[in-house]
Amino acid sequence: MTKKGRPSAAAGNKGVSGSAGRAGGAGRRTETAGKGFGGRSQSAETGRSFAGRSQSAETGRGFEGSMVGRDGRREGTGTSGEFATMAGERPRPRGGNGRSGGRNGERGNARPSAAVINAPVAKNEEYIVDIIGLTHDGEGVGRANGFTLFVHGALPGEKARVLVMKVKKQYGYAKLLELIETSPDRVGAPCEIYKQCGGCQLQHMSYEAQLRWKRQHVVDNLVRIGKLHVEGETAKPRVKEFDAQAVGDEIVNVSASAEASASSAAQGDGSVHSVVVHPTVGMDEPWRYRNKAQVPIGMAIADLEDGAAGGLIGGFYAQGSHRIIDMDACLIQHERNDEVVRHIKRIGTELGITAYEEESGRGLLRHVVVRTGFVTGELMVVLVTNGTHIPNKDQWIASIRTALPEVNSIVQNVNTLDTNVIFGDETRTLWGSDVIYDELDGIRFAISARSFYQVNPAQTVALYRTAVEYAGLTGQETVIDAYCGIGTISLFLARQAGRVYGVEIVPEAIEDSKRNAELNGIENADFEAGPSEVVIPRWRQEGITADVIVVDPPRKGCDPALLDTIIRMKPERVVYVSCNPSTLARDLRVLEDGGYKTVEVTPVDMFPHTVHVECCVSLIRSIE
Numbered sequence: 001m002t003k004k005g006r007p008s009a010a011a012g013n014k015g016v017s018g019s020a021g022r023a024g025g026a027g028r029r030t031e032t033a034g035k036g037f038g039g040r041s042q043s044a045e046t047g048r049s050f051a052g053r054s055q056s057a058e059t060g061r062g063f064e065g066s067m068v069g070r071d072g073r074r075e076g077t078g079t080s081g082e083f084a085t086m087a088g089e090r091p092r093p094r095g096g097n098g099r100s101g102g103r104n105g106e107r108g109n110a111r112p113s114a115a116v117i118n119a120p121v122a123k124n125e126e127y128i129v130d131i132i133g134l135t136h137d138g139e140g141v142g143r144a145n146g147f148t149l150f151v152h153g154a155l156p157g158e159k160a161r162v163l164v165m166k167v168k169k170q171y172g173y174a175k176l177l178e179l180i181e182t183s184p185d186r187v188g189a190p191c192e193i194y195k196q197c198g199g200c201q202l203q204h205m206s207y208e209a210q211l212r213w214k215r216q217h218v219v220d221n222l223v224r225i226g227k228l229h230v231e232g233e234t235a236k237p238r239v240k241e242f243d244a245q246a247v248g249d250e251i252v253n254v255s256a257s258a259e260a261s262a263s264s265a266a267q268g269d270g271s272v273h274s275v276v277v278h279p280t281v282g283m284d285e286p287w288r289y290r291n292k293a294q295v296p297i298g299m300a301i302a303d304l305e306d307g308a309a310g311g312l313i314g315g316f317y318a319q320g321s322h323r324i325i326d327m328d329a330c331l332i333q334h335e336r337n338d339e340v341v342r343h344i345k346r347i348g349t350e351l352g353i354t355a356y357e358e359e360s361g362r363g364l365l366r367h368v369v370v371r372t373g374f375v376t377g378e379l380m381v382v383l384v385t386n387g388t389h390i391p392n393k394d395q396w397i398a399s400i401r402t403a404l405p406e407v408n409s410i411v412q413n414v415n416t417l418d419t420n421v422i423f424g425d426e427t428r429t430l431w432g433s434d435v436i437y438d439e440l441d442g443i444r445f446a447i448s449a450r451s452f453y454q455v456n457p458a459q460t461v462a463l464y465r466t467a468v469e470y471a472g473l474t475g476q477e478t479v480i481d482a483y484c485g486i487g488t489i490s491l492f493l494a495r496q497a498g499r500v501y502g503v504e505i506v507p508e509a510i511e512d513s514k515r516n517a518e519l520n521g522i523e524n525a526d527f528e529a530g531p532s533e534v535v536i537p538r539w540r541q542e543g544i545t546a547d548v549i550v551v552d553p554p555r556k557g558c559d560p561a562l563l564d565t566i567i568r569m570k571p572e573r574v575v576y577v578s579c580n581p582s583t584l585a586r587d588l589r590v591l592e593d594g595g596y597k598t599v600e601v602t603p604v605d606m607f608p609h610t611v612h613v614e615c616c617v618s619l620i621r622s623i624e
């Protein structure tokens with residue numbers, strides 16, 4: 001089902017194809033509810049190939065100037081075939097003496113073959129490791145001779161035989177060769193290209209365990225970085241390298257952050273308050289949940305052996321490379337998005353459309369982006385092209401409309417830059433509407449090709465309802481919605497507030513937000529384009545006060561100037577919506593020190609089978 005493709009994108013990036021899930025009717029589940037998902041997952045061998053997603057498309061932060069992906073850390077870990085020995089085949093230890101080292105013991109002679117001096121493990125040697133945790137990007141954390149090894153594909157509680165691939169000063173990377181003890185949370189990943197793709201990181205973990213892990217991941221960040229005391233949690237022993245890994249490069253002052261302990265959550269009056277972290281809000285059916293696919297396109301290489309004749313392929317980038325692996329289906333995408341991409345590839349091939357090649361800068365089609373309105377059923381197709389001219393354009397449009405009669409909007413986005421960013425600046429509607437419409441909780445939204453719109457509509461409703469609940473509105477309040485995008489949370493709030501002011505840095509998104517307020521007959525919402533950290537201080541100077549401030553920043557968290565302004569404005573409540581637990585925890589510490597008390601946190605599983613988790617946090621003002 002897969003075909004080899006010619007490279008056509010930037011190195012080290014994962015492929016793409018976000019997509020949608022099930023309409024708002026999908027029910028909720030929490031990590032405490034019901035039976036594990038493991039049984040279903042294990043038996044759900046669909047035999048389908050699938051589509052990858054870009055990491056940045058997961059969280060979809062920003063106005064869709066999103067990077068195709070990120071990677072780097074998995075380089076060299078050799079994911080393909082890593083479970084090859086799980087069925088019992090034991091490869092011969094390379095260069096070892098065959099002795100088993102027992103608990104955390106080593107196998108082999110351990111003669112250093114790597115350049116790192118004094119490291120207690122050596123490259124190309126095998127070790128038996130106990131997996132004691134999971135990094136923020138889903139890799140097992142193992143210990144060998146007291147040294148931290150990151151083991152892709154291993155789960156906490158497992159004992160594994162691993163081969164060291166890379167040794168750094170404080171940690172290393174190892175390839176999973178064999179599971180000696182298996183976690184009860186391990187399930188068979190239903191997706192047949194799971195190991196190659198990297199779009200999902202947790203399919204090998206039962207859904208119940210994923211939800212538990214996501215909550216714990218949030219708790220760990222709140223304790224270690226936010227220095228908060230979490231109800232029911234005792235401070236954990238700190239593993240320095242594990243912390244550094246968990247925080248990644250998003251927080252510069254890692255060591256200072258890692259010194260946090262639960263005992264430092266003291267208030268000004270010396271008392272210690274506890275934060276309630278609820279179970280992660282999960283999905284009853286955590287598959288096929290995405291409403292947007294972003295698929296990189298390449299050319300198939302004519303293969304005489306399998307008879308393939310070339311043409312357009314589209315799927316995901318093989319790990320650590322720019323090689324596109326063709327795929328027909330992605331198990332977390334809405335089925336129709338998969339179908340649309342298949343048709344576009346077929347029609348493009350029939351019309352002789354070429355795919356963009358990164359090396360030469362030649363070729364036309366870079367990405368196909370598909371958006372589906374879960375409630376309305378509306379469909380948008382975006383062709384991202386390297387140049388404005390589309391040969392056989394009318395024929396192409398006609399063929400798309402014939403194959404997909406439900407399509408509402410066919411859009412071209414022009415991107416001629418040598419970049420990983422998917423969208424260029426120029427967008428033109430080729431046929432139909434320039435937007436599609438969708439609904440969240442009875443509010444209608446116009447969504448244009450480049451607008452930020454959460455990818456999992458069912459979970460988005462859960463998240464926004466929690467944000468409104470935490471705002472504690474009575475109908476009188478003035479609310480500021482910082483980082484408001486197309487006004488989604490603002491309009492949820494406006495139904496129960498006196499007045500809402502939304503601010504967002506992307507002017508087109510603000511145009512959408514105004515249009516969306518009008519569309520829904522909402523008259524108590526005002527929007528302004530600009531950086532939150534500039535606009536809100538100016539509002540304060542102009543005398544605008546707020547009872548509640550809601551923030552929903554990108555992954556890097558809130559700008560310090562905005563946090564400072566919030567503290568000076570003294571709203572009674574702050575609601576913090578976050579897609580990044582580490583920057584969330586950092587910002588909560590600033591707000592706590594500025595007179596706010598973090599009351600409760602609800603993690604929401606917006607991206608099942610990935611390591612990403614969204615949080616909604618309630619803070620109240622604790623001092624005058």
Ligand SMILES: C[S@@+](CC[C@H](N)C(=O)[O-])C[C@H]1O[C@@H](n2cnc3c(N)ncnc32)[C@H](O)[C@@H]1O
Pocket residue numbers: 060061062063452453454482483484485486487488489503504505506509530531532533552553554559
């Ligand atoms: C996570 S999205 C949230 C959007 C919206 N709240 C929603 O739920 O759809 C973050 C938004 O912040 C915007 N943004 C990024 N930096 C900003 C800044 N300094 N000031 C205002 N908005 C910003 C992005 O363009 C993006 O729309």
